[in-house]
Amino acid sequence: MSLNQTRSEDTVDTxxxxxxxxxxxxxxxxxxRNIKKVYGKGSEAKTAVEDVSFEVAKGEFVCIVGPxxxxxxxxxRILSGLMPATEGEALFEGAAVRSVPDRVSIVFQDYxxxxxxxxxxxxxxxxxxxxxxxxxxxxxxRAQEVIEAVGLAGSERRYPWQLSGxxxxxxxxxxxxAHRPDLxxxxxxxxxxxxxxxxxxxxxILRVRDEFDVxxxxxxxxxxxxxxxxxRIVVLSTSPSTVRELVTVPLTNxxxxxxxxxxxxxxxxxxxxxxxxxx
Amino acid sequence: MTIPRRILFVASxxxxxVLLITWWWIASASSTSTFFPPLSTILSETGRLWIFDHAVNxxxxxxxxxxxxxxxxxxxxxxxxxxxxxFRRAAVAAHPVVYFLYVLPAPAxxxxxxxxxxxxxxxxxxxxxxxxxxxxxxxxxxxxxxxDDIKLDVAKTLNLSVLQxxxxxxxxxxxxxxxxxxxxxxxxGIVLMVVSEMVASTEGIGYFILLSQQTFAVTNMWTxxxxxxxxxxxxxxxxxxxxxxxxxxxxxxxxxxxxx
Numbered sequence: 001m002s003l004n005q006t007r008s009e010d011t012v013d014t015x016x017x018x019x020x021x022x023x024x025x026x027x028x029x030x031x032x033r034n035i036k037k038v039y040g041k042g043s044e045a046k047t048a049v050e051d052v053s054f055e056v057a058k059g060e061f062v063c064i065v066g067p068x069x070x071x072x073x074x075x076x077r078i079l080s081g082l083m084p085a086t087e088g089e090a091l092f093e094g095a096a097v098r099s100v101p102d103r104v105s106i107v108f109q110d111y112x113x114x115x116x117x118x119x120x121x122x123x124x125x126x127x128x129x130x131x132x133x134x135x136x137x138x139x140x141x142r143a144q145e146v147i148e149a150v151g152l153a154g155s156e157r158r159y160p161w162q163l164s165g166x167x168x169x170x171x172x173x174x175x176x177x178a179h180r181p182d183l184x185x186x187x188x189x190x191x192x193x194x195x196x197x198x199x200x201x202x203x204x205i206l207r208v209r210d211e212f213d214v215x216x217x218x219x220x221x222x223x224x225x226x227x228x229x230x231x232r233i234v235v236l237s238t239s240p241s242t243v244r245e246l247v248t249v250p251l252t253n254x255x256x257x258x259x260x261x262x263x264x265x266x267x268x269x270x271x272x273x274x275x276x277x278x279x
Numbered sequence: 280m281t282i283p284r285r286i287l288f289v290a291s292x293x294x295x296x297v298l299l300i301t302w303w304w305i306a307s308a309s310s311t312s313t314f315f316p317p318l319s320t321i322l323s324e325t326g327r328l329w330i331f332d333h334a335v336n337x338x339x340x341x342x343x344x345x346x347x348x349x350x351x352x353x354x355x356x357x358x359x360x361x362x363x364x365x366f367r368r369a370a371v372a373a374h375p376v377v378y379f380l381y382v383l384p385a386p387a388x389x390x391x392x393x394x395x396x397x398x399x400x401x402x403x404x405x406x407x408x409x410x411x412x413x414x415x416x417x418x419x420x421x422x423x424x425x426x427d428d429i430k431l432d433v434a435k436t437l438n439l440s441v442l443q444x445x446x447x448x449x450x451x452x453x454x455x456x457x458x459x460x461x462x463x464x465x466x467x468g469i470v471l472m473v474v475s476e477m478v479a480s481t482e483g484i485g486y487f488i489l490l491s492q493q494t495f496a497v498t499n500m501w502t503x504x505x506x507x508x509x510x511x512x513x514x515x516x517x518x519x520x521x522x523x524x525x526x527x528x529x530x531x532x533x534x535x536x537x538x539x
Contacts, residue, residue: 080436082432082435082436099435099438100435100436100437100438102438104436105436106432106433106436108429108432108433110429112536113427113429113430114429114430114432114433116430116448116451117528117529117532118451118454118528118529127437127447128437130447131437131438131439131443131447159528159531159532161528161531161532161535161536162535
């Protein structure tokens, strides 16, 4: 794809979004339709995802939980357009996903590998804007907004590797939000940080999601995390993945670490999910 | 790097040469051998011959050839490496040829180059270029291929064009290895600079060393070798200092990750 094409498409996207929000509200932001993924061929073939279907409405926070090694990452790679499905398809705002759509961002689990160590924090965050040829001053201003939103103010001129793990993942989240995507896909984003930091990051992502009005799909193997964050939970089976159940989380917003986790509703939902996942 | 650490760095670089030179000085002080004159004599002759007479007439043309051949090789090596990274099939086809030429000692091609380019500057620049090209090319290609999968996923997420992917992700990611290749190339280049002048030339430091030996001006020969050693070391030190500066992120992040 040439640069010009990318740019013109982007302009068109933004315009339609601004002019007709009502028309788009009915179309789910993300749809998974009978997604199946088989690695290899013949006798070597291994099915990672058997049959997964679900929808995500605009503004929803959906968590996908499932056991470790259960094809969750494979599913996210298909949903994002990083990898084609063997059967079925993913649709973003009604259109089949072939490459990563402009309005979709991904946060990977391994922040130390997804960030560019040769760029300072602000330059890492500016990257999506730089690629879209946003003028320098505008770029810096918009990057600064997301940097502040994720709680990184003061660390702009540092390098990612000078920061703690939690701070590095904040940089990755800021980078994903810099061009104001409609959908944020997160692959076990808080799995490699300590518990205290994880609570902070969970609250940060809930805040940021409100502030930037972004739809979030987050993959995790941590049931507590899924219950705490999600409006709805997609429970996957062991590999090869199928959807075991779609669970709506009845907890009130905004969530608050101590109070929400003490809610009897939280405990009963947690027990139910534990049963589903380990069945 | 703070000032004391820089001094420490330079000191750790210099202690062995200083020790060896001292040993050479003492051991050769009372030498009467025609072939191994005292170091003091060599040094005073070096000062007399190389400041600035031969420096201008022999050293400058040598370094000029080296510079042109080296810079061309770095540019072409990185460029060609990038092309081969992009077009995997071309890389597969080029692989045997590249390795064949890589293992072939460049001096063996000197006679061919003399036939093709004559005995002038072109021949010398060409042979320096050829010897420097392979380490840069192969390291560029290897470094680019070793780019972290997740960083390539990020590139995909940003829908980068091939050139953007190269400039923003792959080239910086490969830069530590490209630098390693450039450093090897610098050593190769100095070797070929001298060898080409010894075989076919009427100027240059290699020519000066061989001519001095053939005319039994042994002290002069030693001054040439000494100057060559000093210039080679300086070039290497300059390279390392430049590399530490440009790849500061690489050295510090590696340090940081090892400490964790």
